[in-house]
Amino acid sequence: MTGKDKYLDNAEAEASMQPEQRKGQDASEQDRRLTWWREARFGMFIHWGLYSLLGGIWKGKEVPGAYGEHIMLRGRIPVKEYETIAEEFNPVRFDAEAWVRAARDAGMKYIVITAKHHDGFALYDSKVSDFNIVKRSPYGRDPMKVLAEACRKYGIKLCFYYSHAMDxxxxxxxxxxxxxxxxxxxxxxxxxxxxDEDKASRYERYLEDKAFPQIRELLTEYGDVGVLWFDCGHKVTDEQGQRFVDYVRSLQPDCLVNRRVRRDGFGDYGNSGDNQLHLRVNRKDWESIHTMNQSWGYKKTDHNWKPVRSLIQNMIDVFSLNGNYLLNVGPTPEGEFDANSTEILTEIGQWMKVNGESVYGTSGSPIGKPQWGRCTAKGRTLYLHVFDWPGDGDLIVQGLRNRVTSAYLLQDPNRTGLQHQRLGEEDIVIRVPSHATDPNATVVVVEYDGEIEANPVTRLLERGFANTLSVFDGEIEGTELRWDTGKKDRDTVTHWTNDADSISWTFRAASPGTYRVLIEYGAEEGKAGGDYLVEACGQQLRGTVYAEGGAYDFRTAELGELAVHAPGTYTVTVRADRITGESLMNLRAVKLIHIPLE
Incomplete structure (x- = not known):
């Protein structure tokens, strides 16, 4: 990510999250505040404002940049001209109850809406600044008032996004x-x-004259607020960030504050980067935020809609890592959800209606990341979210040491038992139907005795699956190698400039076997290059980087075979042997594919 993109999604530390508690913060109070949020798991983000009226177009031309809500900055629209847009903002089709019902029917439990984004326009009746929807637009009403009422009516938590750092x-x-x-x-x-005394003092004036007073309005005029959702906290100081946290606490002690109020360690829970698909989670409570297409605010030319299957599997991945999932809608300037967003919400809602038990109030997977999908847990129950159905009908559940009392499909109202048996001390196998019952993710329920005893180390599967070791699940050793942003096609380790750096994974083999070893990587022509080693089980395979195309034009190289001579836990390491370019490569994954006996 370039420096010019940094502010867009608080990217300073987006690939990692640190322990959540700051000095002096009461852990029991924090747990109490988080109770509803941990139960909810799934929420709706809403980006709506003057930028929605423009839809990414200014004076007949599309403004560069993926995010429609940044058009004022990207298009260098003068304040006086931007103010005139409010004169045309008249969302006559806005129906607060319809919005809240859409969220409820999709299985969402809270709504976070942009009360004020970076453009400074308030979507409520602010007494602090007349640059707001009531005083400047022909609509002339406060949509946050009726949204708050609708949320109370339907049991949805209302939360406000507020751009505190930039205006x-x-x-x-x-x-x-x-x-x-x-x-x-x-x-x-x-x-x-x-x-800089001038910039610092003027910025402090903005905080005192507008930011803090508007937060008071939001927290005193709309009833209970679930979260005050801040953004771009990397642009304020620690002292300023803590003042915002303390101010929220003084007005509504139960209102949650997210990490982006400042940085890691601040607030009640962490945040990923925008649309970050892969990440390193080091914080118990965290939230992942995603769009259905690319932009957050409504953008007329953004037709890059994500398949429902990928959205559902992405949110399940987040749940399996003990995170919440916040999915965005960018309403039209008239105040409606567009047809594509509505269709996606409806399909997700259909999945949630059947499988919500495997989401609400669950915690992360105690058995790691199975090759066939993901796992969530609640009480003495595991929910196996199967993305890739086993063709032979044998679903191997790795690392579960407890005695299994029953297994069944969640969507089966009769809870018809599935045959299951133990495979040694670490694993069980469940006999499942020949075909998946849900194309997005079929949920198999496993109930067991006692407190959970599990081994989260990845187990190699001997048939039906390519065992993929993603770099975001590996451990880096060295000074320069680091994880990429984790966004689409950025699920790599990058900046491999030191030949002493390496990345390793731990895996478990349940039996002896031989595996084909493949690696997936990108290497920019003219910049990357060199040789590397893959080491495991006392064996060493050598490969050469072929730099063709761009840094993220991925290719797969097969290196040879790896023999696992006995059951056990092993480590596979990729290290540089010789770097001949500016960097070695952008490594994405190592794959181990079992070779069956003749």
């Missing part, structure tokens, strides 16, 4: 240097201005 409308805030040349720039690092 392009305010002359003393950050981001807008085309109207206010002496302002802090949108991509300026914190260190570049905190010792």
């Amino acid at each position: 392009w409308h305010h002359p003393d805030s950050q981001g807008n240097t085309h109207d206010y040349p002496n302002n802090i720039g949108a991509w300026d690092d914190l260190e570049t201005w905190i010792h």
Whole structure:
């Protein structure tokens, strides 16, 4: 990610999250605040504002940038011109109850809506700034009032997004240097201005004159608020971030605050980066945020809709890592959910109606990441979310040491028992139907005795699956190698410039066997290159990087065979042997494919 994209999704530490508790924070109080949120698991993000009216188009031309809500900055639209857009913003088809019912029917338990985004326009009747929907638009009403009422009616938690760090409308805030040349720039690092007396004092004036007073409005005029969802906290100081947390606590002690109020360690729970599909989770409570297409705010030209199957499997992956999933809708300027969003929500709702038990109130997988899918847990029950159905009908459940009392398909109202038996001390096998009963993810329920005893180390499967070791599940050793952003096609380790650096995985073999070894990588022509080694079980395979195309044009190389001579736990390591380019490669995965006996 380039420096110019940093501010878009708080990317300073998006690939990792640190322990959640700051000094002086009461863990029991935090647990109490988080109780409803941990039960909810699934929520709706709503990005809606003046930018929705433009839909990514300014003066007849599409403005560069994936996010429609950033059009004021990306299009360098002057404040005075941007203000006139409000005169045309008249969402006459806005129906708060329809929005809330759509969220409820999709299985969502909370809504986070942009009360004020970076453009500074308030979607409520703010007394602090008249740049708001009531005073500047022909609509003339407060949609947050009726949304709050609808949320209470249908039992959905109302939460507010508030852009505290940046406000392009305010002359003393950050981001807008085309109207206010002496302002802090949108991509300026914190260190570049905190010792600049003029910028720092003016920015403090913005906080005191607008940000804090508007937060007071949101937390005193709309009833109980579930979360005050902040953004771009990397652009404020630790002291300022903590002031926001303390201010929220003073107004609504039970209101949650997310990590983006400042950085890792702040707030009640962590956040991933925007649309981050792969990540390293080091925080117990965290939330992943995703769009259905690419933009968050409504954008007329964004037709890159994600398949429902990939969205469902992505959110299950998040649940299996003990995270919450926040899925975005960008309503039209008229105030409706567009047809594509509605269709996606309906299909997700159909899956949730059948399988919600495997989501609400669950915790992360105690058995790691099975090759066939993911797992969630609740009480003495495991929910096996099977993405890739076993063709031979044998579903191997890795690492479960407890005695299994029953197994059945969650969608089976009769809970007809599935045959199961133990495979040694670590695993069981369940005999499942010949075909999956849900094309998105079929859930198999496993009930067991006693407190969970599990081994989360990946078990190699001997048939039917390619055992894939993703780099985000590996452990890096060295000074330069690091995980990429984890976004689409960025699920790699990158910056492999030190030949002493390596990445390793631990795996378990239940029996002896021979495996084909493949690696998947990208290497930019003219920049990457070298030789590497794959080491495991006392054996060494050598490969050469072939740099063709771009850094993320992936290819698969087969290196040879690896013999596992006995059951046990092993380590496979990829290390550089010789780097001949600026870097070695962008490694994506190692695959171990069992070779059956003749």
